Structure formats: C-alpha cells, structure tokens
Amino acid sequence: MKPILKSGKLANVAYDIRGPVLDKARQMEEEGHRIIKLNIGNVAAFGLEPPDEIVQDMIRNLPSQVAAGYTDSKGLFAPRKAIVHYMQQKNVAGVTVDDVYLGNGASELIAMSMNALLNDGDELLIPSPDYPLHTAVAGLSGGTPVHYICDEQSDWMPDIADIRAKITPRTKGIVVINPNNPTGALYPDSLLREIVQVAREHQLIVFADEIYDKTLYDGNTHTSIASLADDVFFVTFNGLSKNYRSCGYRAGWMVVSGDKRRAKDYIEGLNMLASLRLCANTPGQLAIQTALGGYQSINDLVAPGGRLRRQRDLAHQLLTDIPGVTCVKPKGALYMFPRLDPKVYPIADDQQFAYDLLAEEKVLIVQGTGFNWIHPDHFRLVFLPNSDDLTDAVGRIARFLHGYRKR
Ligand code: PLP
Secondary structure, three states: OOOOOOHHOOOOOOOOOHHHHHHHHHHHOOOOOOOOOOOOHHHHHHHOOOOOOHHHHHHHHHHHHHHOOOOOOOOOOOHHHHHHHHHHHHHOOOHHHHHHEEEEEEHHHHHHHHOOEEEEEEEOEEOOOOHHHHHHHHHOOOOEEEEEEEHHOOOEOHHHHHHHOOOOEEEEEEEEEEEOOOOOOOOHHHHHHHHHHHHHHOOOOEEEEEHHHHHHEOOOOOOOOOHHOOOOOEEEEEEEEOOOOHHHEEEEEEEEEOOOOOHHHHHHHHHHHHHHHOOOOHHHHHHHHHHOOOOOOHHHHHHOOOOHHHHHHHHHHHHHOOOOEEEOOOOEEOOOOOOEEOOOOOHHHHHHHHHHHHHOOOEEEEHHHHHHHOOOOOEEEEEEOOOOHHHHHHHHHHHHHHHHHHH
C-alpha cells in the first residue's frame, strides 16, 4: 500500500512547545502520574481567569452576534475602532479602521502576514531565541528564516551588528518580539530606534509581535516600535491571549502602519488572504472592545505584591540559587530562559535532558533549542503556577540537576 506522506514543506517546521516531550507527558498522565507543566503560557490553566466583564459581555452579545453570521473579513467595526484608539494611545500615527485585521489569535495573522509576503528563498530575520511560530511559518511560506542573535550578556538585547551582517538582497523583513518570549526582555527606545534605522536603510518590513505589551514588571513601560517612524512599513501583532488571560477566545489582531503607500501590493495580498478564511470567530471579536476599554486587571497582577510579580521573583530566586544556573530576570511576559553552565552540566541533547527531567521528576519544561537557540544549554519555563507549586517544581529541577552533575 502506498503510504500517505506529509508535505515536504513541513521538513523544517517544528513547534516543540507542543512537541514530542509533551506527548510523553500526556502518556505518563494517562498512566496516572501527576505532571507539573511549566511548558506552555496557557494562563487560564493556572487559575488566572479572564476579567469577568469580558465574559459577561460576551455572554450578553453572543446570541445576536453569532446569529448575524460571518463578519467582514477584517472583522467587526467596533473592535477594530477600539484597536485604532489603542494604537493612538501608543502614539502610532495614521492608523485607520481599514488598517486593522482581526484573527483567530495573533497566530493566524502572523502566518497570514508571511504567506502574503514571501516568495521561495526570500529571507526573514528572526530572533534567536524566538517564539518558534515565526520561524515555522516563515519556512512554511517558502521563505528562509535567518536568525539574528539576542545577546544574553546584554540582557538578551538584539545584536544590531549581527542583524546588519545577516542582511542580503533577499531579506524582506525583520521580526521583533517585544516583550520577548522566551527571554522576558523588554527593549529600550534607543535599541528600537536602531532597528528602525536598519529597516529604513534596507527597506525592510518590521513585524512587531507585541502580545505581552501590558505584561510588564518593575514599573516598566512599553514603546510600540511602529510609533518611532512613519517612513518604514510596520505590521504589529497583539491580542487578548496574554494581557487579558483569554487565550481560549482566540482573539488577536494585526495593524499595518507607517509607509503604507509602498506596501500597497502587499496589503492587497493581505486582504486576499483575510477574505479566503472568511473571518475570525465572532465571539472572540466581541471580547476585544470590552477588554481594551475596561478595567486593566493585568496591572494588579504585575504590580509589587501582585501574583505574577511574586511568582516571577520567586522562580528567579529559586532558579539562580541552583549551582551553575544563571538567568536574566525577565522585565515582561511570563517566561524565564535560564542558562545551564556547560562546564557543570555537559548536555549534548537538550530534548533528551527534557525527557530525563520529565521521567525522573515529573516536571515538563521546553528545551532551549525548541526556541531556535543553537546551544543545548538553556530551557524555558513559565512562572504561572502558584508559589507552592513553583517552589515544588523548581525544587524538583534542582534535585534533578544535582544528580545530573554526578553523572
Ligand atoms: N506571539 C507570542 C510571542 C506568543 O508567545 C504567543 C503565544 O504564546 C503568540 C504570539 C500566540 O498568540 P495567540 O494566542 O494570540 O495566537
């Protein structure tokens, strides 16, 4: 019998956050083990629920809106208008309702933005480490992901010299994830301006993934890179999944801004792809206006004494107390990306390391190479579990590493 094979386009596509180690964890759960899952930023799974007013508004609107059927391909007017106001608050000039696209999460729109752009062999600059969706969909779109280094010695800031060195005549754009997943880095305006300058010189599109723009610690504020120039073309992604703890609603958006005239043809491509998938789910669209205009309860969670802030501090303290473990303290988002000193922990295969930790201590993390980090010396964990569970989880990691040193 002729086997049914997957497309060759998938050869380089990976998403280890839900990869083979998670499959193993599921199997262990079926066998009756309790696994502490530090692998995924699914806030709702840790008792961090969406703001009640979003839920109530959605319930109220559901019967009439869902009955109304498909929406415009770009989405309902009112939430798109609310996003225009949000961009104005963030000093992004010249955005109209027409520039806003709603999607089933930012994920769908990130894929759409690359599909509409990349010809075979076109290059896209993507950070290393990255949120691996960007690398995966760049490849799936026929493009070539080219990774630029974020420098751990400089608090994981993008290395501008490395970015410049990797630009070729085929480079179409640069992805900037700020605040960053997996490192938690937050970029200062001076660095964002340098990236804009590179984009300006080489006529690159800036793809700005800003889905954690309100999940900020220590009183930090966020600058949208698109607010820094009107002569560069920007595509900015955001959504409700993280800042509003509503990832199950699949509500995301994309905004085109800056030098839109130069991007007329590309925007036509975006419109075409938005039409092909008809529209984003309407319940998710309905949540956006209420979320953006309502009480911003994320601020309570990240403030001193707030749950996320306490958990970040605790996880960082416990991790860096382990010999041979260092970790840049995140300024935003929900993750840490600790380094395991290779002299202390000579890891050859970090996926095997993740399997072994799971098997021995029932803790699920994601290996650093899953974020397109080249060396097998990092891993990512989420600091979403409550303090008791985090203490237990990091205690288990410490015990595992203690044994690892003696191997
Ligand atoms: N971008 C980043 C940096 C993320 O970390 C995530 C999810 O973890 C997404 C995008 C996907 O967001 P959404 O749930 O809106 O598809």
